[in-house]
Amino acid sequence: MATDTLTEAAVPGTARERLLDAAEALIYAGGIHATGVDAIVKQSGTARKSFYTHFESKDALVAAALERRDERWMNWFIAGTQRRGKSARKRLLGMFEVLREWFASDDFHGCAFLNAAGEIASAEDPIRVVARKHKERLLDFVRIQCDEFAAESDMDARRAARLSRQWLLLLDGAIAVALVSGEAGAALDARSAAQTLLDAEAKPSASEPAASAGTVTGASPGKSTSACANRRPPSRRAAT
Template identity: 75%
Template sequence: MATNTTTERTLAPAPAPSARDRLLDAAEALIYAGGIHATGVDAIVKQSGTARKSFYTHFESKDALVAAALERRDERWMNWFIAGTQRRGTTARKRLLGMFDVLREWFASQDFHGCAFLNAAGEIAFADDPIRVVAREHKEHLLAFVRTQCDEFVAESNGDAKRAARLSRQWLVLLDGAIAVALVSGEPDAALDAQAAAQTLIDVPSIGKRDASASNKASRQSSSKPPPSRRTAT
């Protein structure tokens, strides 16, 4: 009797996670929920279900484990955020504003504890620490993705191409600001407040130009006036 190998492969159980993966899973979960300094190696080993020897086999230190866990989270989080953003619309404007809807869903989830990378960076004093480096690289990855959407938005709206770089940096501030406010306040709608500010930012681009124009005009008027006389009244 012929064997249905396709069905057998489909029904075959997935391979069990390796000891290294279990350590990474445990480290990420515990550190995200409780912080780096509050989480010890023993707790990570216990939750992972591995032997302490496995920890030293795969990682030279707790910091190395944390950095590796954050690197893996960066890839997974970015894939999730990009996919969610892409589903929000067919235009760059809809996708940019839709980023805040994606965040709101995250904020409303039971396991939301803020940005793991901002949290980690806040616990590490030195800028060149591997953990801080991973956190900084995550923000660079996020900014790069936002920049692609800003480039498309500027092209769609026939705007100044130079605006995209500034807009992407401002957008990152709004995204991170929404995450921070949602963490502290416990209010998922912080994402909608940031979205409203973002909408103003892209729909009223001339505000900054008017302010700059007014400032330049005032400067020119001031410089065109003759300097005050130094003669004293007699």
């Protein structure tokens, strides 16, 4: 995957680095509970004593590995998004093209943070905390792009904030579908939905006539809003 470059400050090749590498690879491929300390130590090529020298527990190792992955993954995703275009619209839609490249890679196993959060019950567990912070960072980046799109489209801040939350759902949804289906094209389906969302949020055309005050669009002339609002809707009991 394009995110394999290490960004940890420690010198690559140390026992701690090898333990982190092994933990991330094994847990991402097989899950937290299915991966034991012995397997991590064996793949890292370190002594079991080294594990306890650097980490107080397996969970501490997993949390540290996820923190490092968060930094690397975000750097990769941000850089890929920025290359997709100069306008916020192009960058927002380009996010799904970046994801598609990831989905098509041989070592794609879904979102490591969603996977980890699904295995940990407590919301306060350090592993869940790292997963939550990752999604917060991703949402923050998406919000920056949505704010810029809002400036391009004369959209207010409240709508931009809503759009950023909806965008995160589309990103995570694409990742989940790609994992389950094995189809990288899930990114393109999400992109299509995202484009529809952007079109709906864009500023209406200046030539579009506004609805007259006191009337409901599509209502017959002379009927007031209050009259339409007070009309009792037909019963839907037969449809349930």
